[in-house]
Amino acid sequence: MEWKAKDIDVYLQEKEYIDTVMVPLVPIALGHNMKQIVEKGEFIQLLSLHLERQFKGRMLFLPAFTYLSDSEDSQKAERLQEWEEKIKENGAKYTFYLTSDPSWREMEHFTQESLLFVPSIPLDHMDDQFKQSIMEDQVKELMKGIVKGWQA
Numbered sequence: 001m002e003w004k005a006k007d008i009d010v011y012l013q014e015k016e017y018i019d020t021v022m023v024p025l026v027p028i029a030l031g032h033n034m035k036q037i038v039e040k041g042e043f044i045q046l047l048s049l050h051l052e053r054q055f056k057g058r059m060l061f062l063p064a065f066t067y068l069s070d071s072e073d074s075q076k077a078e079r080l081q082e083w084e085e086k087i088k089e090n091g092a093k094y095t096f097y098l099t100s101d102p103s104w105r106e107m108e109h110f111t112q113e114s115l116l117f118v119p120s121i122p123l124d125h126m127d128d129q130f131k132q133s134i135m136e137d138q139v140k141e142l143m144k145g146i147v148k149g150w151q152a
Contacts, residue, residue, distance in 0.1 A: 080097075
């Protein structure tokens with residue numbers, strides 16, 4: 001379920017059956033590495049849309065958690081902790097974080113199952129059919145990680 005009024009209406013009616021929240025982690029940068037950072041964010045946003053289609057009705061997809069790419073890890077983790085507390089307060093049993101930023105893998109904040117790291121693939125020069133194929137492959141891999149997280 002996406003962060004749209006129509007989907008949230010359904011979520012509010014079916015909340016007791018939707019126990020999982022997905023949070024895309026998307027860096028922001030202005031400056032010398034802006035293009036690479038934008039590519040990471042674009043990749044994660046597109047992957048998130050494909051995952052949402054696969055898990056429609058089973059998972060709530062929040063808007064991206066954005067942060068400055070050069071922020072201290074402790075600042076990012078502290079801000080994300082606030083999100084996590086609110087998510088848990090509202091009844092989510094499982095929370096997954098989707099990212100292409102390797103800095104999150106080094107933080108102790110996450111369980112191995114909750115952080116879904118996928119190296120970014122630049123999409124801007126690919127045709128739509130090839131993009132679709134790549135997204136389908138990535139979703140299949142991520143589904144394994146999500147199921148593992150549900151079983152942990």
